[in-house]
Amino acid sequence: MTGDTTTRGGQMHARTTMDAVVLERFGGPDELRYVEGIPAPTLPSGHVLIEVLAAGVNPVDARTRRGEGVARSVGAPPLVLGWDVAGIVRQRGYGARLEEGDLVMGMLAFPLRAGCYATLVIGRARELARVPDGLPPSVAAGLPLAGLTALQALREDAKLRAGQRVGIVGAGGVVGQLATQLARLAGAEVVAVARPHHHARLRELGAAEVLAPGSLAAALAGELHGALDVVVELTGGPLGTLALAGLAAGGTALWLAADATEEERHLAAELEARLVEPDGAGVAELAALVCEGRLRIPLAGELPLAQAAEAHRRLEAGTARGKLVLVPTPAGP
């Protein structure tokens, strides 16, 4: 990263270059190209320029790369993917409520363009939280999008209360594991549906009942029939449709991996597809829980930013097993 700034009419103009993973056109992982020395975005009022220490990789990144996901919201390539960031505030736009040198984390601008797969990115103070002492950047960058998804679904959409029962379908993934823990912290009882290799972990995280996909139908025909106050769907497949038999009358079903089908809407009156929204205060709350040891995020590891294509291959092959984080190579002296 190189650069300097000028101030004109109250607006700060960043004159910098950055390295970034550029998506030249929608398609496979090989369309992600690491490019050095491209112009950094200019810094609007109320925003800060962040030096990226780590950028989280989410399933929506890969979908958007393929021209699906939120491709319509980000617009036509060339573009830089990535919404999750941890980094250092290097410049402050006019009126921004953060200081240069602040270590920050957040989910930026989603579902519009953000561009966290880069060495520099622009964010709004309200989307960001200060990284608590002791939280490594790679953990901080892995948390926002997945954590906010779980938090907003359970608290704001489902209004989950202590004593309620929540079914989490696809509970073994990053959002599912976070949702399992947040539901437990809210005093709810979790019925987790996940493949068997996730069961021990989900029990450890507090799930009261853990079901393999193949056992769900039998459970729904028995004690689970109409017994769930909330169903959270994270697989985008037919398992969610099946789980609706567990929804209690007046219960809430939240479809997070894909929009609901006509059949599913017919099966449950209170069924909504939901998209996560940026929220710095929510990120701060999640980060505090992690620091207190009350929330654990499954981390798959770090890769250099230049290997974003490899991160997408692992994500799409299902071999990542947790949250992957991209880390720029530190600038030389």
Ligand SMILES: NC(=O)c1ccc[n+]([C@@H]2O[C@H](COP(=O)([O-])OP(=O)(O)OC[C@H]3O[C@@H](n4cnc5c(N)ncnc54)[C@H](OP(=O)(O)O)[C@@H]3O)[C@@H](O)[C@H]2O)c1
């Ligand atoms: N609406 C929103 O705003 C929003 C925000 C964040 C994420 N999402 C979506 O939510 C989903 C989960 O996100 P994530 O980050 O948690 O992804 P993830 O870590 O890849 O987790 C997905 C999980 O779904 C499980 N799964 C898929 N099909 C399954 C099946 N038939 N039976 C049992 N388990 C199944 C996978 O199981 P295995 O591990 O066994 O393969 C995996 O554990 C993704 O589709 C993502 O795009 C939506």
